[in-house]
Amino acid sequence: MERAFARIDLGALRANCERLRAELGESRLCAVVKADGYGHGAAACAGAALAGGASALAVAVATEATELAAAGLVGADGAAGAGSKGAPELITLGALTDAEVDVVLGAGSAISVWRPGFLELVAARARALGRPARVHVKHDSGMGRLGTFDGEEVVALARAVAADPDLELAGVWTHFATADEPDDDGGYFFEQLDRFEPVAAAVRAEFPAVTVHAANSAAVFRSPRSHFDMARCGVAIYGLDPFQDDPTSRGLRPALSWHSHVAAVKRFPVGQSAGYGRRWKAPEDTWVGLVPLGYGDGVRRALTNHCDVLVAGRRYPLVGTVSMDNLTIDLGPETEIEPGAEAVLIGRQGEEEIRAEEIAARLETINYEVTCAISPRVPRVTEGG
Numbered sequence: 013m014e015r016a017f018a019r020i021d022l023g024a025l026r027a028n029c030e031r032l033r034a035e036l037g038e039s040r041l042c043a044v045v046k047a048d049g050y051g052h053g054a055a056a057c058a059g060a061a062l063a064g065g066a067s068a069l070a071v072a073v074a075t076e077a078t079e080l081a082a083a084g085l086v087g088a089d090g091a092a093g094a095g096s097k098g099a100p101e102l103i104t105l106g107a108l109t110d111a112e113v114d115v116v117l118g119a120g121s122a123i124s125v126w127r128p129g130f131l132e133l134v135a136a137r138a139r140a141l142g143r144p145a146r147v148h149v150k151h152d153s154g155m156g157r158l159g160t161f162d163g164e165e166v167v168a169l170a171r172a173v174a175a176d177p178d179l180e181l182a183g184v185w186t187h188f189a190t191a192d193e194p195d196d197d198g199g200y201f202f203e204q205l206d207r208f209e210p211v212a213a214a215v216r217a218e219f220p221a222v223t224v225h226a227a228n229s230a231a232v233f234r235s236p237r238s239h240f241d242m243a244r245c246g247v248a249i250y251g252l253d254p255f256q257d258d259p260t261s262r263g264l265r266p267a268l269s270w271h272s273h274v275a276a277v278k279r280f281p282v283g284q285s286a287g288y289g290r291r292w293k294a295p296e297d298t299w300v301g302l303v304p305l306g307y308g309d310g311v312r313r314a315l316t317n318h319c320d321v322l323v324a325g326r327r328y329p330l331v332g333t334v335s336m337d338n339l340t341i342d343l344g345p346e347t348e349i350e351p352g353a354e355a356v357l358i359g360r361q362g363e364e365e366i367r368a369e370e371i372a373a374r375l376e377t378i379n380y381e382v383t384c385a386i387s388p389r390v391p392r393v394t395e396g397g
């Protein structure tokens with residue numbers, strides 16, 4: 013038995029992509045597998061997403077593009093860029109250093125561009141590499157992050173890309189700040205759409221083959237107006253709810269569960285404390301179970317005295333301080349739990365379930381951060397691939 017592992021249900025991933033494809037109708041699905049697939053394992057999840065009907069993949073940083081190319085998931089073989097020859101297109105969404113441009117182009121990935129100086133650099137590097145770079149021009153319609161605010165500059169950049177033999181115009185795109193907040197600030201989501209639509213239309217009028225994309229997972233469910241030619245979905249493909257709600261209410265199935273075991277069971281006399289700083293003391297004589305998992309694995313220390321763990325189909329409170337390698341749970345004054353029993357931090361046991369959304373709420377964060385935080389010390393075990 014492993015000390016701890018995260019089980020990744022690739023069948024759930026595939027089904028979630030099929031669910032999103034149904035929501036999208038004619039629009040294509042781009043599966044976002046940045047940050048090691050939101051902690052689920054990038055390459056395995058990318059493969060499952062493609063099997064579920066995704067036709068493009070997106071990452072944030074250069075090394076992530078390299079990883080997917082090395083896994084053979086995109087055409088980094090010197091073809092005219094991924095996306096040709098039926099290979100799925102790979103897009104690197106984030107800002108890149110000069111050196112990273114070579115890495116990303118070498119991986120056969122498209123690049124995101126929003127200023128002329130960077131476009132020239134990409135063209136020069138593509139020329140040196142001997143194959144044109146695919147470019148997605150980014151409009152900042154209100155996120156206030158990457159991209160240009162200036163719609164005319166978007167159109168000018170698109171023209172510059174189309175006119176350069178070392179470049180190929182692949183897309184024009186934007187990103188929403190409040191798609192996941194249905195009562196956002198008087199409809200900021202729709203304000204962004206209002207700003208992006210004419211920019212995208214102007215580019216498309218001149219370059220009909222361009223792929224227009226804007227929606228993240230939340231936007232897909234929020235409004236079909238955001239779907240355009242393609243949606244970039246991350247969180248929902250993993251069966252995490254984009255609105256921090258119950259994912260099953262939107263037909264999504266959580267793909268990740270997080271398992272360990274009870275390594276020791278000890279009798280605590282009333283008043284005995286558990287862990288560093290004595291932040292919990294047994295209120296009565298009780299049995300305490302030790303689970304060999306801690307913040308070194310991504311169990312946040314802020315969960316000290318503040319979450320449950322499933323054992324034998326029941327919830328038990330995590331008590332005492334979460335340390336780097338261990339945590340403790342109160343099994344109660346009478347227990348039949350013995351060392352070796354399975355412990356589940358995220359997932360289901362019998363009728364009980366703890367979802368990433370529950371942990372996120374306890375930590376006042378979002379489900380994205382909970383799964384991304386599971387550290388490399390926890391092996392990812394895939395099933396249903």
Ligand SMILES: *Cc1c(COP(=O)(O)O)cnc(C)c1O
Nearest residue numbers: 044105187228229244245246247
């Ligand atoms: C991470 C990311 C996405 C995916 O967002 P989800 O909310 O996980 O669906 C889409 N687009 C960009 C630019 C991103 O950075």
